[in-house]
Amino acid sequence: MPAPTAYSAANVEAKWYQHWLEKNYFHSEPDEREPFTIVIPPPNVTGLLHMGHMLNNTIQDILIRKARLDGRNACWVPGTDHASIATEAKVVKKLRAQGIKKSDLTRDEFMTHAFAWKEEYGGIILEQLKQLGASCDWERTRFTMEPELYKAVIKVFVSLHKKGQLYRGLRMTNWDPAAQTVLSNEEVIHTDENKNLYHVRYKVAGTDDEYIVIATSRPETIPADTALAVHPDDERYRKYHGRKVIVPLVNREIPIIVDDYVGIDFGTGALKVTPAHDMNDNALGEKHGLEVIDLLNPDGTLNANAQFFVGMDREEARVAFVKKLKATGDLLETKPYRTSVGRSERTNAVVEPRLTLQWFLRMDDMAVTALGAVESGEVKFHPENMVNMYRSWLKPENVRDWCVSRQLWWGQRIPAWYWNDEVFVAETAEEALAEANRKHATADIKMEDLKQDDDVLDTWFSSWLWPISVFDGFKDPKELEYYYPTSDLVTGWDIMFFWVARMIMAGYEFSEDLLPKKLIEEKGKMPFKNVYFTGMVRDEKRRKMSKSLGNSPDALELLKNYGADGVRFGMMRSAAAGNDIVFDAPIDPETKEVLNTSELCNQGKKFCNKIFNANRLIQGFEQVDRAPDPVTVLAGRWLEAKLNQTITEVDRMLGEYRISEALATLYNFIWGDFCSWYLEAIKPADGKLSSETYELTISAFERMMTLLHPFMPFITEEVWHQLRERKDGEDCVVSTWPTAGSFDKKVIEDFTLLQDIISSTRDIRNQRGVTQKEELKLFVQRSEATEALIGAVAGAKDFVEKSGVMSSVELTDSTPDNALPFLVGNDKGYLVLNEEIDLEGERAKINEEIARLEKQVNGVNRKLANEKFVSNAPDAVVAMERKKLADWSAKIDSLRAMV
RNA sequence: GGUCGAUUAGCUCAGUUGGUUUAGAGCGUUGCAUUGACAUUGCAGAGGUCACUGGUUCGAGCCCAGUAUCGACCA
Numbered sequence: 001m002p003a004p005t006a007y008s009a010a011n012v013e014a015k016w017y018q019h020w021l022e023k024n025y026f027h028s029e030p031d032e033r034e035p036f037t038i039v040i041p042p043p044n045v046t047g048l049l050h051m052g053h054m055l056n057n058t059i060q061d062i063l064i065r066k067a068r069l070d071g072r073n074a075c076w077v078p079g080t081d082h083a084s085i086a087t088e089a090k091v092v093k094k095l096r097a098q099g100i101k102k103s104d105l106t107r108d109e110f111m112t113h114a115f116a117w118k119e120e121y122g123g124i125i126l127e128q129l130k131q132l133g134a135s136c137d138w139e140r141t142r143f144t145m146e147p148e149l150y151k152a153v154i155k156v157f158v159s160l161h162k163k164g165q166l167y168r169g170l171r172m173t174n175w176d177p178a179a180q181t182v183l184s185n186e187e188v189i190h191t192d193e194n195k196n197l198y199h200v201r202y203k204v205a206g207t208d209d210e211y212i213v214i215a216t217s218r219p220e221t222i223p224a225d226t227a228l229a230v231h232p233d234d235e236r237y238r239k240y241h242g243r244k245v246i247v248p249l250v251n252r253e254i255p256i257i258v259d260d261y262v263g264i265d266f267g268t269g270a271l272k273v274t275p276a277h278d279m280n281d282n283a284l285g286e287k288h289g290l291e292v293i294d295l296l297n298p299d300g301t302l303n304a305n306a307q308f309f310v311g312m313d314r315e316e317a318r319v320a321f322v323k324k325l326k327a328t329g330d331l332l333e334t335k336p337y338r339t340s341v342g343r344s345e346r347t348n349a350v351v352e353p354r355l356t357l358q359w360f361l362r363m364d365d366m367a368v369t370a371l372g373a374v375e376s377g378e379v380k381f382h383p384e385n386m387v388n389m390y391r392s393w394l395k396p397e398n399v400r401d402w403c404v405s406r407q408l409w410w411g412q413r414i415p416a417w418y419w420n421d422e423v424f425v426a427e428t429a430e431e432a433l434a435e436a437n438r439k440h441a442t443a444d445i446k447m448e449d450l451k452q453d454d455d456v457l458d459t460w461f462s463s464w465l466w467p468i469s470v471f472d473g474f475k476d477p478k479e480l481e482y483y484y485p486t487s488d489l490v491t492g493w494d495i496m497f498f499w500v501a502r503m504i505m506a507g508y509e510f511s512e513d514l515l516p517k518k519l520i521e522e523k524g525k526m527p528f529k530n531v532y533f534t535g536m537v538r539d540e541k542r543r544k545m546s547k548s549l550g551n552s553p554d555a556l557e558l559l560k561n562y563g564a565d566g567v568r569f570g571m572m573r574s575a576a577a578g579n580d581i582v583f584d585a586p587i588d589p590e591t592k593e594v595l596n597t598s599e600l601c602n603q604g605k606k607f608c609n610k611i612f613n614a615n616r617l618i619q620g621f622e623q624v625d626r627a628p629d630p631v632t633v634l635a636g637r638w639l640e641a642k643l644n645q646t647i648t649e650v651d652r653m654l655g656e657y658r659i660s661e662a663l664a665t666l667y668n669f670i671w672g673d674f675c676s677w678y679l680e681a682i683k684p685a686d687g688k689l690s691s692e693t694y695e696l697t698i699s700a701f702e703r704m705m706t707l708l709h710p711f712m713p714f715i716t717e718e719v720w721h722q723l724r725e726r727k728d729g730e731d732c733v734v735s736t737w738p739t740a741g742s743f744d745k746k747v748i749e750d751f752t753l754l755q756d757i758i759s760s761t762r763d764i765r766n767q768r769g770v771t772q773k774e775e776l777k778l779f780v781q782r783s784e785a786t787e788a789l790i791g792a793v794a795g796a797k798d799f800v801e802k803s804g805v806m807s808s809v810e811l812t813d814s815t816p817d818n819a820l821p822f823l824v825g826n827d828k829g830y831l832v833l834n835e836e837i838d839l840e841g842e843r844a845k846i847n848e849e850i851a852r853l854e855k856q857v858n859g860v861n862r863k864l865a866n867e868k869f870v871s872n873a874p875d876a877v878v879a880m881e882r883k884k885l886a887d888w889s890a891k892i893d894s895l896r897a898m899v
Numbered sequence: 900g901g902u903c904g905a906u907u908a909g910c911u912c913a914g915u916u917g918g919u920u921u922a923g924a925g926c927g928u929u930g931c932a933u934u935g936a937c938a939u940u941g942c943a944g945a946g947g948u949c950a951c952u953g954g955u956u957c958g959a960g961c962c963c964a965g966u967a968u969c970g971a972c973c974a
Contacts, residue, residue, distance in 0.1 A: 005937065388903065573925070574911070582911060599926065606939045617936035656915070664924070766931060766943050856921060869957040877918045
């Protein structure tokens with residue numbers, strides 16, 4: 001039965017991943033080797049693999065596999081975070097489908113349901129990462145809500161409280177009325193929406209018919225107004241400075257305040273101020289000492305302060321108020337108005353600014369530390385220009401204290417116990433009670449007198465500890481001492497502030513307390529040394545790929561269609577560091593659905609097939625004991641030089657995190673140089689290859705497989721095993737990264753010129769309609785250069801004959817008849833065609849080429865005639881220009897001789 | 900409105916700190932090729948005033964200023 005001619009990824013990939021797991025190659029234990037550590041950006045436990053994950057984790061896998069091949073102790077820690085809002089929403093929804101309301105459950109009952117949900121549905125994404133080939137140390141898988149990590153969070157909270165960095169305060173926060181929780185700024189998505197701007201008149205107190213007209217988009221908040229503001233320079237309202245107006249409907253007097261915050265040109269130039277329901281109004285209120293009236297319930301319905309429509313949702317109430325204001329004649333005008341509306345990322349509810357009592361972490365000092373860590377270079381960003389964004393995030397004027405409490409159950413419950421108005425923060429209720437009794441010795445406080453805070457901590461309050469907590473650093477520093485600081489972090493720039501900055505803060509805040517001083521001095525406090533920022537994956541219309549837009553291809557379908565190697569190749573070829581990548585999955589014009597196809601991934605799949613077939617070719621040769629022919633010797637020397645050159649380049653590119661370029665370099669080398677030139681050059685007519693050549697070929701091929709392994713682990717492991725008999729424990733994944741040897745540039749230059757000769761003759765054949773198979777005669781004008789190459793380099797002549805399909809290649813001193821001339825370096829070559837040729841047509845082309853070269857020669861002459869250039873430019877540059885001049889002049893001479 | 904970034908081939912992008920680049924790659928495109936590893940292929944070709952205007956420099960795709968367009972983030 002003939003071997004299949006096409007590579008099939010599915011079986012190969014499953015087989016090797018299983019093998020690697022059985023060999024436990026991905027597991028790391030501290031030893032005497034240098035560690036190379038990556039902690040995964042923990043995906044949301046509810047998450048499913050999407051394009052962003054595939055990009056991100058492919059890069060991490062490339063880095064970790066490369067480190068493993070370099071002989072370092074590679075440790076990639078996987079895990080998930082508990083995603084409080086998203087997970088709680090899913091659990092609530094599932095319970096509701098079963099007819100259970102969250103409000104009917106106790107907190108403990110709810111948590112039991114939530115953990116059950118996590119066991120059943122959570123962490124699917126980690127299984128999906130295996131399909132991508134991710135070489136994570138699965139024994140180290142962590143989860144931010146598991147007991148040890150829970151304890152770490154609590155410990156950190158208590159410690160920060162002791163240091164005075166946590167406080168409780170009333171703040172304007174983003175309130176999600178659907179989830180009934182506070183959102184961080186980053187969890188609110190602002191988009192422009194169509195709204196109305198209502199012009200409402202406020203009667204000036206003490207007059208009968210004088211009104212000031214304000215413009216508002218939120219008439220339902222009128223009962224909570226506590227001032228009316230105008231710009232100090234606005235002539236229209238100058239006469240009302242210091243007076244009062246009467247709020248319509250509720251007939252309450254409020255002051256007219258003057259502030260240059262008010263836009264004279266916006267609306268009517270008069271602004272109603274509602275400190276409880278608008279961020280800017282709140283700031284105004286604080287500045288002018290205004291009263292705060294809150295008219296909303298937590299669920300977004302109106303409370304008694306509204307006086308009208310109590311219990312009605314704010315959106316409906318707006319309509320009702322408009323109707324009522326119209327009826328009283330106070331509504332003068334309604335204008336359509338487009339403005340930015342903030343909605344909850346999770347529930348899509350319109351976010352309400354709301355004053356709530358929250359726990360805050362002071363950010364000022366930490367932000368300075370975190371900025372310094374990057375600016376000093378202790379933490380390096382790739383690409384470097386990401387520091388600009390980081391700096392703008394962390395500027396003192398942009399830093400706000402971190403609101404860490406969330407009104408949810410799924411998360412670490414804040415370890416704060418209240419006794420009357422006093423708070424006691426401790427790791428356990430018992431400690432809090434002891435503390436309370438210490439302070440109030442006579443009060444005899446009992447456990448039931450204490451009430452624990454109902455809120456849980458922000459999920460990021462878990463993830464910012466990740467590089468420390470995954471090694472149980474808060475419990476026992478043993479592993480932390482070995483693995484910390486971690487090497488590289490790979491993540492999207494969109495969570496630079498959210499997560500990266502905060503991990504740096506945590507690293508500097510806690511590592512000192514956890515690790516021996518000597519170690520800190522040696523290795524530093526930073527959580528990681530390098531951060532590689534990936535771009536966002538966008539669709540062909542440049543929109544960010546997201547679940548809600550439905551514009552993301554199905555990651556698993558892509559893996560099925562192209563294999564993990566194909567997809568990894570496709571992702572990486574389009575992913576220059578930091579730049580957003582436009583992924584080519586097309587959208588069906590009919591159905592508007594995204595198709596799970598990709599030309600980029602297909603290219604990767606084809607590359608696998610190419611490698612697979614190159615191996616088939618080599619395996620098909622019969623090894624014989626004979627001396628290799630000169631072509632093979634020449635090609636072999638060239639391949640070795642070219643391979644060393646390639647390794648040098650790939651090493652440099654990976655060192656600079658230019659991952660996609662490293663892959664492109666390997667692709668071009670393997671496909672172009674190895675398959676298209678080398679294998680064609682050594683291909684024996686009789687199918688028999690000298691053992692020496694066979695060994696050289698296999699040796700080069702297996703090094704290529706190791707080089708490509710980090711990028712495309714499966715095909716490389718498969719082929720690596722087919723190249724030689726391997727012992728147990730010998731696998732590509734744990735082979736050794738090849739060392740770049742020195743190489744003779746002359747060997748590459750000579751070979752390149754021979755390749756040029758062959759390409760030129762192929763071009764002439766194409767233009768003349770002469771088949772590539774017909775053997776032709778080639779003459780090369782004798783010169784010092786051609787003598788040194790064709791005459792002196794062993795195998796040069798034979799190589800041109802073989803790959804150029806020539807019956808003979810000879811040096812000549814005369815001009816052969818009936819031959820088409822072309823340039824061989826700076827000299828002339830003549831291809832003899834077995835047909836009458838007309839040189840007339842050729843002349844025009846040659847003259848054109850002469851004209852082009854003359855223009856360039858003129859340019860160089862001008863340069864060299866310029867004394868300033870000759871005296872200022874480095875010698876090497878001047879010499880280069882002189883060489884250009886000599887080369888081009890020689891070419892022109894050769895071309896002139898042709899016509 | 901504020902800040903940052905981008906503009907290089909039909910498309911998507913490189914271009915490593917100003918001179919070996921006579922601006923590259925992949926895809927697409929054009930022509931030719933099919934019994935010999937692979938049509939998931941091979942060979943070759945065409946295609947660019949590096950957005951525009953000025954400046955610095957012996958020398959600019961790269962540095963500076965302005966203009967235009969686009970994008971992102973923040974408000």
